Amino acid sequence: MFYRENGQFKTSYRADQQIFPIAQDRIAILALIAVAFVAVPLLADEYLMRAIFIPFLILALAALGLNILVGYCGQISLGTGAFMAVGAYAAYNFTVRIDGMPLIVALLLGGLCAAVVGVLFGIPSLRIKGLYLAVATLAAQFFCDWAFLRIKWFTNDSASGSVNVSNLSVFGWTIDTPYDKYLFCLGVVTVFALLAKNLVRSHVGREWMAIRDMDVAAAVIGIRPVYAKLTAFAVSSFIVGVAGALWGFVHLGAWEPAAFSIDRSFQLLFMIIIGGLGSIMGSFFGAAFIVVLPIFLNQALPALGSLVGLNIGTAFVSHAEFMIFGALIVFFLIVEPHGLARLWSIGKEKLRLWPFPH
């Protein structure tokens, strides 16, 4: 069957405003979700789960959050790692200090704390714009790094400053095998992705984009920059915080602030750049790309070397990784500044017309 929308008439605005107006898309996405929930756990082995799928999901969630701030509201942030850290440590403290704190609640509370901190560091955005703001957000990054290293209370007085959690469970479902973890993350991510999508397509979403595209005009039609920017910071940091909590609880199990260093912030930024600013879908593309690439290179380069009969050391591989990474980022910015998501939609446009382009 061709990829077509003709013959699909919208008889109500509801129908016209759904996330995927085209039937084929709806089918495709449902199929995808089904695969993610059923097929992947059946097929993927433990390594794939732990090293690729789980990190991918969690980082995709973080990227999603960041994308709301940067992609939709146009406020550059280099402090994402910090907000993840806040989420993680807050959730940790709730779990160790309150007995029988349910995991989900802990995660959400972590997100809330992150949101508060996010708003706090978002306040400058009301006066500071663009690059200046970008650098200002680094303050959040370094301050939080320091706070979690120094202030013993956050780490429950662990001598080394490293904290750990275990025996996770939700409603009696103990999450310990990678498969449980995967499904749990997948569930969380799916829900958040849906909620986020709803937000960006309702009026608050339009306010964010209005501020991003032309803040003066936005003000003139009655949008309050304060409200728009701070909600963006809050929502973004909330999601990022939850992602951070997942990263610590589900993926690492034990972590120190270095797990949420500035490199993480950049990594997330790259995800949304490569994936596509202002696109929910893009966050996932970007995350997939950046999670898989280094692992792939790690495996492929030595193999490639051995094919041509020279032995490539791990040092060279990771240097090469740096280079390829940098090169790819530049490449994307030059070829498609709107990222994979745009390529995707262009592809769809083409497909829609295929095989008769005129």
Place this chain on the structure above:
Amino acid sequence: MGFFIETTIGGLMSGMLYSLVALGFVLIFKASGVFNFAQGAMVLFAALAMARFAEWFPALLGFDSKLLANLLAFAAALAVMVAVAWLIERLVLGKLVNQEGITLLMATLGITYFLDGFGQTLFGSDIYKIDIGLPKDPLFLLESVFQGGVLVNKEDLFAAAIAAALVIALSIFFQFTGTGRALRAVADDHQAAQSIGIPLSRVWVIVWSVAGFTALVAGIIWGSKLGVQFSLSLLALKALPVVILGGLTSVPGAIIGGLILGVGEKLSEVFLGPHIGGGIEIWFGYVLVLFVLLVRPQGLFGEKIIDRV
């Protein structure tokens, strides 16, 4: 009291070094509107080149005059940096004309990664030595006045002197040479500059080369202080608040911003740090900048931004 002075001097010294890196940022931002995150990576790259050439040349050409080795290495490293500048213009910026600032910032982040990887592939990731004969031993002043005297690090003293010289040289270059004028013209208005026949791409190559030069100098000084090693590229993070504090477009801003931050950091770390746990200088600079920006969103010396409709 003596100790306070000592700390302040120490702060000024390291401040001078920050501004050296910050200078690179400002030059490039002025002339091409690019916020060059790669400055740190360029410092590392330049330093690596310098260090390794200084090792290789004597070995290759079979002489052992350290001076000669350093001079040759310096020349070679400079050539490398110019080549890098040229490539960046050709392969990256030339293709990103008229993109928004954020896109360009991203591009330079990409360049950062590339240079980090490339530099270490070419020159190795061990820790290397740059020895341009800066004295390492401390210097004690006013010992009569304060018990223990005021310690000044000779090496820093030289470094600061070099940095100052560089700044002066650059300002002369900008004020009095034809190229300098062209650069300023471009800085003021790209289109206008183009319309009177100043070739943008050439100007950019020049600016990036100059930035490469400052990177090299910074690299040599830091390198001889700390040894040439991957961590040098993290200097960018030290210079960022300096640039922003000074205002992206102002050379004096970079210098004064550097000094302010240098002093602020050291004083806070030494006098405030012990009470709240130490290790605060890393964020102190940024938080300081944050508050300055709240009062002056364009930094201390930046041009004021007015929204027009």
Place this chain on the structure above:
Amino acid sequence: MNTMVESMTMTAPAAPARRIGEVILEVKNISLAFGGVKALTDISFDVREHEIRAIIGPNGAGKSSMLNCINGVYQPQQGSITFRGQTFAHMNSRQVAEMGVARTFQNLALFKGMNVIDNIMSGRNLKMKSNLLQQAIRWGKAEREEMEHRAFVERIIDFLEIQAWRKTPVGRLPYGLQKRVDLGRALAMEPQVLLLDEPMAGMNVEEKQDMCRFVLDVNDEFGTTIVLIEHDMGVVMDISDRVVVLDYGKKIGDGAPDVVRANPDVIAAYLGTTH
């Protein structure tokens, strides 16, 4: 689609055929300066309900600054603005918008990243009340709200005859159409006073005619009061009821078109610049 729109009832005030009413907006002794530069000095004029009021003047006369003062983008150093009896030293854009003043922009200020519908929908934001959580869940109140306002927006889209471009990102539209979307966004606010900043600048004859038609229709159909900045004297003289003339930030003339046309200062100011 159309059938549905008909079924929706028009929520804008459907005024009877236009007749000039009382003073709705009065500007008193406004002065505005950027640093040393005086943009406006001691400007006063009034706008009556349902009329079309033109502000003209050579480039840099301070016309746009005047509008920016009225809808709170700039804060004048002196003077006051009276709107429906309430007097303000200066207002913030939000208040102005809430009081029913809408605005289009000289050099387009559309939201480039959004499509036509969303741009116009954004004009409805003031009227949308559902909170973050409701929007995140969408199902229920938020969705109903979206539907209602979407219907209204569709009405505007039909009015401006841009149905075909509903889902096109505004960035891809030709200039003339972007101007229409800009107008549409302003109309979506159901304004009482509509400030138009050179709505016809850079248009060809047909586009200008269309735009004139829209302006006039808005004015009669909805009875919206219109304050218009325009360079094209022809247009101004045809459609406006009264004209204010600014030059170098000072008011040099005020009155009915033909009166103004005869004013020697105006002629002086315009010598060579009239077209």
Place this chain on the structure above:
Amino acid sequence: MKLKSLSIAAMLAAAGLASVATTAFAQAKEQFFPVLSYRTGAYAPNGVPWANGYVDYLKLTNARGGVNGVKLSFEECETGYATDRGVECYERLKGKNGGATVFHPLSTGITFALTEKAPGDKIPIITAGYGRSESTDGNVFKWNFPLTGTYWDAADILLQHISKKEGGWDKLKGKKIALIYHDSPYGKEPIPLLVERSKMHGFDLAQIPVTHPGVEQKAAWLQIRQNRPDYVLLWGWGVMNSTSLKEAVATGYPRDKMYGVWWAAAEPDVKDVGDGAKGYNGLALQHGAEPNAAVVKEVLTKLHGKGQGTGPKEEVGSVLYMRGLSQAMLGVEGVRRAQERYGKGKVMTGEQTRWGLENLALDQKKLDALGFAGVMRPISTSCADHRGATWARVHTWDGAKWNFSSDWYEADQAVIKPMIKAAADKYAAEKKIERRTPADCQS
């Protein structure tokens, strides 16, 4: 252009699959040693020689004919000293080539993360000379083996040495000792013991953190200048160490009053400081730089002689190289011990190796036989003590090489044991783990 890039991508993909395939079908007749190393990033200068030593010993063991005939296979994975990369490496290697034998994370951060995962995967973790000190208690930490000593031992021994120099513990009263530490779990680990000791002997302890990677130390040393401590303990890693020494030179702090932990006392730390570092002391985790050790000579002949050496020839015998070498040996000996119980000439599982490590009995004779005469002292582990020994010496840099400047020390368990117990119990409580029963210890 597009096509080309596509084809390249395809090629890479193919290669990737190939590599996966080959590794998957490697016969499980070999004992697989995963190698988590860092040859890049801020800590590469120290990571590289360690990795080279580690790999060389595995190669050497094969050259010697394997462990009772069982050949060793190994694969490196670059962690860059980053926890999440380390976890990924662990996940990637733990299942490969018939299952990982034992992991050396070589990063306290990664150790913490793996400590949570190892019990599930039944793979022992050797953290020789680092990791979490309380993991000495094998009754709680069944899978961790901080062989040959922990940071608490290190700190204790340094203090012993200082007190000896001063002429007795009581002489420490009123002395000032500053700890300059890498601001990370690694650097913080010794603090509890130092605090404990400072209470016992009444010296005052100044804690001065240095943020990663440690190139910004001016402020730290200004503080040193300010309260002029009698001794400085250096708990750095990577570039931080050499920077500290340079700052010491710059602020004129006497190097011979500075004592580094065994990770802050190797060639890369002092090499580019040269004469400036003369007189600087550091702990030697049993071995120091051992250019004349039998095992080193063997490596040179059997590997470098045949051009199979991993790193440069000159590096063989250097401190961190020896560290890697000896730690590989510990893992290998664990396997050998396990074979004594579960069958000689068989490939041991992680679980069996764990038993081997827990019942390690390396007396001097065995060590000498392995070529470690004069390099290492006996190590014997048990359920209660996963550490086996706490032997260490102090060595001093003379501007060109490291020379031993003290006799052997052993950490004072009277002080450390209770602390271990307490910390281990706290951990057990948090994790709701039961202490192991004697029966379990036999198994």
